[in-house]
Amino acid sequence: MVYLVHPLQITSVASLDYREAIRAAFIGGIGESTGDLDHDLLSIVLQLQVKSGEAVNFHIPPYVEAWKGGQNTELVADDEEEKNLDQTTTAQNREHSQGATRSFPPATQALAESVFMDSTWLQKQLNLIDRRRQIILFGPPGTGKTFLALKLAAHIAGNDSYTEIVQFHPSYSYEDFFQGYRPVTTSLGNLTYELKDGPLRRIVDQAIKNPEYNYVLVIDEINRGNLAKIFGELYFLLEYRDQPIKLQYSKDDEDTFVMPENLFLIGTMNTSDRSIALLDAAMRRRFSFVELHPEKQPVKSVLPLLSEHHFGEEVDIEEKYGLASLRAHLKKEAAVRIENSNAADG
Structure with missing residues (x-):
């Protein structure tokens, strides 16, 4: 709704993951993140508008290549499929542009x-x-x-x-x-x-x-x-x-x-x-x-x-501070409190 009212200032990208990817790709142009995603995107849009002199559409070139690595511009609904496409496209781009250079191993x-x-x-x-x-x-x-x-x-x-x-x-x-x-x-x-x-x-x-x-x-x-x-x-x-x-x-x-x-x-x-x-x-x-x-x-x-x-x-951070460890610690503390309370009542 906000995009319909202010199409020249608000991005039409609804996906949180995509919005964060756009900020990551273009944040260098505005300098510093304010910590507010919408505010950062607004600053990015305004800066790009000043450079191009027209409205900014992140789903078409040249902007889409900057944050999606040259993928198809249509959004992918399934997050896992999106991740796979990102990896495939990145590897292909590296192969074409660098010859024998090794592509990144996936996360x-x-x-x-x-x-x-x-x-x-x-x-x-x-x-x-x-x-x-x-x-x-x-x-x-x-x-x-x-x-x-x-x-x-x-x-x-x-x-x-x-x-x-x-x-x-x-x-x-x-x-x-x-x-x-x-x-x-x-x-x-x-x-x-x-x-x-x-x-x-x-x-x-x-x-x-x-x-x-x-x-x-x-x-x-x-x-x-x-x-x-x-x-x-x-x-x-x-x-x-x-x-x-x-x-x-x-x-x-x-x-x-x-x-x-x-x-x-x-x-x-x-x-x-x-x-x-x-x-x-x-x-x-x-x-x-x-x-x-x-x-x-x-x-x-x-x-x-x-x-x-x-x-x-x-x-071992997970063993020492992980959720299971914290729950066990809290359970032990609760048992000690109950034992002390029973001893005081007796």
Whole structure:
């Protein structure tokens, strides 16, 4: 009904899953989620209208490709069929565009159980990463962003040797992240400088040598660094991966660099430190943003937060904090209270 009254401002998409997918695909254009789905969609629609000069229909090109990965524009009633179509389309697109590059494995039940999140939601995020190549998980501290980023990276790559993690901070630089001259001591004890590769350059070289594998770089606390200083000319490659460019330390005109298609970036960002709106506009355009908030699913069920608190402690979160465990604990407490009450009456 609202769409009929305000067709130029309200989207006609009724499915909650689809509306959330649209927000995930276009949130980078408006900067920061307000936490209100309808408000975010309105901002997205208005922004797209300003760019196109006409009403926005998310069921037709060019918009449908952005949030459904190029599927047929008619809605699919059955959620399971929709998920299967998403996976098939994503794999086909990867096969046509990248040749031998391996498609993503689907979100398995094992992955869902390891992060205590719904497999359908996880599949949507995998589809988003596959389509955009770069995403940022954002939200307040303790919502499991780093934990989830590492799990997604391992799932996408299939092997820890194909993943790397780096954490940004205020003094982090281009030379730390990509490539720069570093002091070294020679065998004679003299001090000299050598060009050393940073984590991005190392993982890029591996990805280029092995195009049949997926590589993932996790950038923790991405908003804590000076992004313009850290990325430098690499900003361009985040959007135009097939275009070779000269680097800051290129030896000659023929020494060019490209960002391989089989490299994926997953960033994490604490919104308590800095708002998405304060990020460089170029960075917001090049990344898709996925919100993790304690008052919203999938974080609302509390277990990802506990997983992050117990990370590295080999604690079985489901066994310790799962519903069955909580019920058993409450039953035991009730029995103790009854026993104490009976003892007092006696």
